[in-house]
Structure formats: structure tokens, C-alpha cells
Amino acid sequence: MTDTPTPATGQIWQDNDPRADERLIWIQRIDDTHAHVRQVALTQDGEPVPLPSVRRTRIRLDRFKPTSTGYRYVGEAQR
Template structure:
């Protein structure tokens, strides 16, 4: 599912949306089901800790979208990667 060097999605990881229309959208994986990651949008502190953005709803993303393509996401940090 993932390209070389890209870890499988896991709880606690931070990924960045690659959609060119959305600048710098970061999501933090809260939990994973069989087919989806349940995420919330976050900002990073100076020490790279995720801080949930107020007023932004949680959402689900299909696991197969966690790959570095223009319609996918790229791994930033966190988890057991």
C-alpha cells in the first residue's frame, strides 16, 4: 500500500494533505478502523507537539489515501514509524 520510506498509518502519527488547494493542512490520527483513519486537524507547537484546532470537526480518511501523491497525504512524524 505504501511507497518505500512511507510508514503504514498508525495512531499518533501526523500527516500533511498534499492537495495543492489546501495549504499546510496537518492531520493527527486518533484511531484506525479496518478501512479508515479517524483524524483531527492540528497545528504543531514549537516543540512539534500536535494541538487540535478549535472548531474543526473530526473526519475519516480511507487508509489507501495515506501515500505521497497529489490526492493523498505525506508522513510528517509521530507514531512508531
């Protein structure tokens, strides 16, 4: 089993909520308590492409863990 890394700028995470339909988010910035993220799709090369008309949002850092209400680490963006 792979350890879940500490959230960092440039990482891609997947929403574990089954209602989210495999939503991928890209961490663009981190502050003391939140990650500022943008929903993305990945190209075949693994490059994140922000989805149009999807707002940017903030997610508490303590939610970045692989639980049913958390997020699963996917990898580093290829940018």
C-alpha cells in the same frame, strides 16, 4: 528517499492537495478501512494542538501515500 510508513495512531500527516494550505492531520484512531483524524497545528516542540471548531473526519487508509491526492508522512506526535 524515506519509505512511507503504514498509518498508525499518533502520527502526523500533511495533505498534499495544494488547495489544503499545508493542512496537518493527527491520526487519533484506526479501524479496518479508515483513519479517524483531527486537523492540528504543531507547537515548536512538535506537540499537536487540535484546531478549534474543526470537525473530526475519517480518511480511507489507501489515501495515505505521497501522491497529489494523498497525504505525506510528517512524523510522530510528541505526546
